[in-house]
Amino acid sequence: GPWYFLFLAWTLPHVFFLGWRWFRRYRDNFQGWALPAGVALFLLSVVNDILVATEVYRFFYTIEMGFAALILTMAFQLFKFYVATTRELEARTREVAALNEEMQFLVGAISHDLKAPLISIRGFSALLQEGRAEAPEKRLEYLSRIEANASQMLEWIDDLIHFMKVGWVLGESEAVDLAKTAAEVDGLLQSAREARRISVEWPASWPPLRSSGKGVKQILLNLLQNAVKFSPEGGSVRVQCFRDREAIQLWVEDRGGGVPPELRERIFQPFFRHQGQVPGYGMGLAIVRKATEKLGGRVWLDATYEGGARFCVYLPDRGPRREV
Template sequence: MNDAQKLAHEIQSPLTSLEVQLRTLIEESPASTAIENCLHEVEALKSLVTRFLELDMPVAPHDPWPLSAVLARIERRFRPIAETRRIRLEIDPTEAEARGDPLATERILANLVDNAIKFSQEGGLVRVLVQHEDSHLHIKVSDEGRGIPSEARERIFEPFFRLDREAPGAGLGLAISKRLAEAQNGTLQLDGTGKVGVCFLLTLKSP
C-alpha cells in the first residue's frame, strides 16, 4: 500500500463518523436542507475514497466458477436502471466457467455496464456477449452511444481521466477494472474503432 492509499484509509474513518452524525441530525431535523447537502457531500467524498482504495483491492484465486451466476447478478442490478432510461439491456446466456475471482469480475462488469448505460441514448442497446475460445473467455460489453474520440483512446484507462467532466464519477472505474482484470491474469481493452458506440473486451482464463 502506497502513501496515498494509507492516507485514504485514514480519511475513510472520520468520514464514516461524520456521515453517521449527519444522518442522526437529519432524523432529528428532517426539514434541514443544509444538513442534507452536507450529507450528500460526505457521501460523495466517501465514495471517492472507497473507489481509490479499490485500486489496491486484493484478488483471490478461486476454483472454476460459473460465469452465469455473475451475469445474473449484473442483470438483476442493472435491468431496472436500463428500463427506467428506456435502454435495452441484452445479456447472452452462457454455460461457460471462468478462473479467477468472481467478485473482482463482477466489479469489472458492473463498471462496464454502468458506463454503457450512462452514456447511451434513449432507445439504445447495451449488450454483454460471451465467447469461449480455447482456454479463454472473451466477454464483450458494447453500447450504441457516442463513442470515444481517437485522441482519448490512449488515456481511457488512466486513473481520474474523464471523457465528460460534467458527468458524475471520479474517473476511476476503468482504471480499477483494468487492474482487477490483470490481477486475475486477464486483460481489459478497448475494442473496435470507436466510431459508433463503445465496446470493451474482458478476457479471462477458463478451465
C-alpha cells in the same frame, strides 16, 4: 622457529574455511570478494616470508600482515553491510510507496462502486414510499433488492478493511457461474437502467471459467455501468462472452458517442473523464483495468467498432495471481 609453523598450521585452515564459506555465499555479488581479498593478502605475506627468509623477525612481519588482512576484511564487511542495508531500505521505501498508491486507488474504487448500490437502494426506497408497490410480492421484491445492495456495500467495505491489513486480494480461484454473476450485476443496475430505459442483451449461454468470482463481478459491473451511463436514453447495451483457447473474452458494446482515438488509452486512467456532462468520477474503467490485470488478463477498446464503443476483456482460465 616452531612457533611460526604452529601459527600457520592453526591459521591457514581457519582462514581458508571462512573464506570459502563467504565466497560461496556471496559469489554472485561483488561484495562477496571482501573476505577472499583479505585471505589473498594474508597468503601473499606468508609466501613472501617463505621465499625471502625464515628469520624470527619475519614471523612478526607475517603477524602484522595477517592483522592488516583481518582489518581490511572487516572494513569490506562493514561496507557490505552498509550497502545491503541501504538497498533494503530503498526496497522498503518503494514497497511503501507502491502500497500507498494502491491504497489511494482502492479507496477511490470502493467509493465509486458504492454509488451503484446506493442509487439502487434510494430508487427502491422511493418506490416503496410512494406506494407504488401495493402487491405484497412487489414489496418483497423491492425489499430483497434493497437487502442485496446493502450486502454488496458491506462486502466492498470489508474488502477495504482487508486491504488495510494484508493488501487488495480479489479472492481465491473458483468455478465462476457467469450466468449468476450477470444476474446479480443486472439487479444492481436495474434502477439506473429503468430510469433511462436502457435494455441489455445478454448471451444465450456462458462459457465455463475458473477465476475470481469477486473480480469478474467487479469487471462486469463497471463495464455495464459505463455502457449504461454513455448510452442514449432508450438505447441498448449488448454483452458477448465466448471461449478463446485457455481463456474467455468478454465484450460489452454500447451505442453512445464513442471514444476519440487520442483518448483510447487515457480513459483507463483513474479520475479521467472525457464527457463533462456525464456524472461520475472517472473510476469505472480504471477499476476494470486494475482488476483485469490482477487476474492475469487485459482490457482494451476495440478501435474497429463503429457506432459506439466496444470494450473487450481477456481473462485467462486460471484464476488470480497471488500477491507477494
